[in-house]
Amino acid sequence: MVLADLGKRINGAVNSALSNTQDDYATAVDAMLKGIVTALLEADVNIALVSRLRNNIKGKLLESKGKSMNNAQTKKLIQKTVFDELCNLVDCDNAEPFKPKKKKSSVVMFVGLQGSGKTTSCTKLAVYYAKRGFKVGLVCADTFRAGAFDQLKQNAIKARIPFYGSYTETDPAKVAEEGVAKFKKEKFEVIIVDTSGRHRQETELFREMVEISKVVKPSQTIMVLDASIGQAAEQQSKAFKESSDFGAIILTKMDGHAKGGGAISAVAATKTPIIFIGTGEHIHDFESFSPKSFVSKLLGIGDIESLFEQIQTVSNKEDTQAMMENIQQGKFTLSDFKKQMQTIMKMGPLSNIAQMIPGMGNMMNQVGEEETSKSMKKMVYVLDSMTKQELDSDGRIFIDEPSRLVRVARGSGCTVFDVEMILMQQQMMARMAQGAAASKQGGARGMPGMGGMPGMGGMPGMGGMPGMPNMPGMPNISPQMMQDAQAKLRQNPSLMNKMMGMFNGSGGGMPDMGEMMKMMDDPQMQQMAKQFGMGM
Numbered sequence: 001m002v003l004a005d006l007g008k009r010i011n012g013a014v015n016s017a018l019s020n021t022q023d024d025y026a027t028a029v030d031a032m033l034k035g036i037v038t039a040l041l042e043a044d045v046n047i048a049l050v051s052r053l054r055n056n057i058k059g060k061l062l063e064s065k066g067k068s069m070n071n072a073q074t075k076k077l078i079q080k081t082v083f084d085e086l087c088n089l090v091d092c093d094n095a096e097p098f099k100p101k102k103k104k105s106s107v108v109m110f111v112g113l114q115g116s117g118k119t120t121s122c123t124k125l126a127v128y129y130a131k132r133g134f135k136v137g138l139v140c141a142d143t144f145r146a147g148a149f150d151q152l153k154q155n156a157i158k159a160r161i162p163f164y165g166s167y168t169e170t171d172p173a174k175v176a177e178e179g180v181a182k183f184k185k186e187k188f189e190v191i192i193v194d195t196s197g198r199h200r201q202e203t204e205l206f207r208e209m210v211e212i213s214k215v216v217k218p219s220q221t222i223m224v225l226d227a228s229i230g231q232a233a234e235q236q237s238k239a240f241k242e243s244s245d246f247g248a249i250i251l252t253k254m255d256g257h258a259k260g261g262g263a264i265s266a267v268a269a270t271k272t273p274i275i276f277i278g279t280g281e282h283i284h285d286f287e288s289f290s291p292k293s294f295v296s297k298l299l300g301i302g303d304i305e306s307l308f309e310q311i312q313t314v315s316n317k318e319d320t321q322a323m324m325e326n327i328q329q330g331k332f333t334l335s336d337f338k339k340q341m342q343t344i345m346k347m348g349p350l351s352n353i354a355q356m357i358p359g360m361g362n363m364m365n366q367v368g369e370e371e372t373s374k375s376m377k378k379m380v381y382v383l384d385s386m387t388k389q390e391l392d393s394d395g396r397i398f399i400d401e402p403s404r405l406v407r408v409a410r411g412s413g414c415t416v417f418d419v420e421m422i423l424m425q426q427q428m429m430a431r432m433a434q435g436a437a438a439s440k441q442g443g444a445r446g447m448p449g450m451g452g453m454p455g456m457g458g459m460p461g462m463g464g465m466p467g468m469p470n471m472p473g474m475p476n477i478s479p480q481m482m483q484d485a486q487a488k489l490r491q492n493p494s495l496m497n498k499m500m501g502m503f504n505g506s507g508g509g510m511p512d513m514g515e516m517m518k519m520m521d522d523p524q525m526q527q528m529a530k531q532f533g534m535g536m
C-alpha cells in the first residue's frame with residue numbers, strides 16, 4: 001500500500017534528523033522537512049496543506065532553538081511536532097462520534113455513488129458491530145440496480161448477518177421502511193440500510209436519499225467515497241453533504257492507490273470525520289480511522305490506544321480489568337500473557353492488529369502473516385500446557401525448576417527452546433509493564449499513544465513475533481538478523497540459560513541488550529547490538 005511507503009519515507013526523514021540533532025539543528029530540520037514535503041506531495045496530498053504543515057513544523061522547531069534542551073529533549077520535540085502536524089493534516093473538528101447502544105435500535109444509512117463500495121462497506125460495518133456483540137441487520141434499499149439485492153444477500157450470508165430486501169418492490173423508501181420496521185420489531189440494535197447509487201451526482205439520486213432518510217430516520221448517515229478519486233473527494237463529499245446531511249465518511253479502496261493521501265486530506269478539509277477506511281475487497285479489510293491512530297500507524301509507532309480499545313471490545317471485561325490492575329502495579333504474569341494472546345487472536349486478521357503494535361506493521365509485511373500467526377498459535381499451545389501455578393507466576397518458577405520447561409514442551413508439542421523463547425517474551429513484557437507503571441508515577445512519557453500499555457515487543461529471535469524495529473529511536477533489525485539470532489540461540493543452550501538469567505536479574509528496566517549480544521560473540525550479533533545502541 002502506497003501509504004505504508006509514505007510512512008516509511010516520513011519516518012526516514014525524521015530518523016535522519018534525529019541522528020543529526022547535534023550537528024546543526026536548523027540544517028537537520030530543513031533536510032527533514034524536505035523529505036517529508038516530497039513524500040506528502042508524491043502521495044498527492046494537497047499542496048496548500050503541505051505548505052502549511054511545513055511552515056508550522058519549521059516555526060515550532062526553530063522557535064525552540066534558543067531554549068536549552070538536551071539531545072533527548074530535542075528528539076522528543078521533533079517527533080512530537082511532526083506527529084501533531086500530521087494529525088492536523090487529516091483531522092477535522094468533530095463532535096462525539098456515533099456509538100450504537102445495546103438494547104436500543106439505531107439505524108445507519110449509507111449513501112454514495114455507484115461502485116464506490118457501499119454494499120461492501122455496509123457488510124464490513126455490520127461485521128464490525130456484530131463482532132462487538134451487537135445484534136445487526138442489513139437492509140437493501142437499492143431497487144435501482146438489478147442484482148443489488150443478490151449482492152447484499154450473498155455478502156450477508158457469507159458474513160452471517162440477517163438481511164432484508166425485495167425482488168419485486170420498486171420503491172426504495174418502502175423497502176427501507178419495511179426492513180427497518182421488521183428489524184426494530186425483532187429488537188435488532190444496529191440496522192444498516194444500503195441505498196442505491198448512480199454514476200454521477202444526479203438530482204434523482206439525491207431526492208431518493210432524502211425520501212429514504214425521512215422514513216428510516218437514521219441515527220447516522222455515512223457517505224462512502226472511493227479514495228482513488230484523490231482530491232476530487234472533497235468536491236464529491238461537498239455535493240452529497242448538501243443533499244443528504246451525512247455525518248461521517250468511509251473511504252474505500254485505500255489499498256494500493258497512489259491517491260490515498262489526497263483523498264484523506266481533501267475529505268478532512270470538508271470537516272466531516274472519516275470513520276473507517278476500506279483496504280481491500282475482503283470483509284476484514286476495514287480499519288477504524290482516527291487521525292491519531294492513522295498517523296501512529298503511518299509512522300510505524302503503533303497505536304496502543306486503539307489496540308487496547310479493540311482488546312476491550314472483544315475480551316472478557318473482568319479479565320481485562322484484572323490485567324490492567326496488574327499492569328498498573330507493574331506486574332505481567334504468564335496468565336496475563338496468555339489472555340492477551342487469546343484476545344488478539346480473536347480480533348481479526350493479524351495484519352490489521354499488527355499496524356497498532358509499534359514496529360510490527362512493517363515487520364509483518366516482511367515476515368508474513370502466516371508465519372506470525374503460526375508463532376502466536378505456538379505460544380497459546382505452550383501457555384495451555386502450563387499449570388495454574390505456573391500461569392499465575394511471573395515466570396521465575398521455570399528458572400528455579402527447569403524440569404517444568406521439559407514438561408511444558410512435551411505437553412505442547414514444542415521444543416524447550418520454544419518454551420524458553422516465550423518465557424523471555426513474557427519477561428520482556430513484564431519489564432515494559434514495570435516501566436509503564438513507573439512512568440505513570442513519574443508522569444507521561446514518550447510519543448502519544450505509547451504510554452501505559454505493554455506492547456508486543458519481542459526478543460530478537462522470536463520468529464514471527466519480532467521486536468520493535470523502525471520505531472523512532474529504535475534499531476532496525478531485519479528478519480534475516482532475527483533468524484540468525486534464533487539459530488544461534490538454538491545451537492547454544494548455555495547461552496540461552498545465561499540470557500534467561502539476565503531477564504530474571506535484579507533491578508527494573510530492560511535487560512542489557514548489548515550484553516546479551518556480546519555473549520553471542522559473533523560479528524553479526526555485534527552489529528545487532530550496535531543497532532540497539534549498546535556499546536561493544
Ligand SMILES: Nc1nc2c(ncn2[C@@H]2O[C@H](COP(=O)(O)OP(=O)(O)OP(=O)(O)O)[C@@H](O)[C@H]2O)c(=O)[nH]1
Nearest residue numbers: 114115116117118119120197252253278279280281
Ligand atoms: N480494492 C478494494 N475494492 C473494494 C473496496 N471496497 C469495495 N471494493 C470493490 O469495489 C467494487 C464495488 O463495490 P460495491 O460494494 O458493489 O459498490 P456499491 O457502491 O455498493 O455499488 P452500487 O451497488 O452499484 O451502488 C466491488 O468489486 C468491491 O469488491 C476496498 O476497500 N478495496
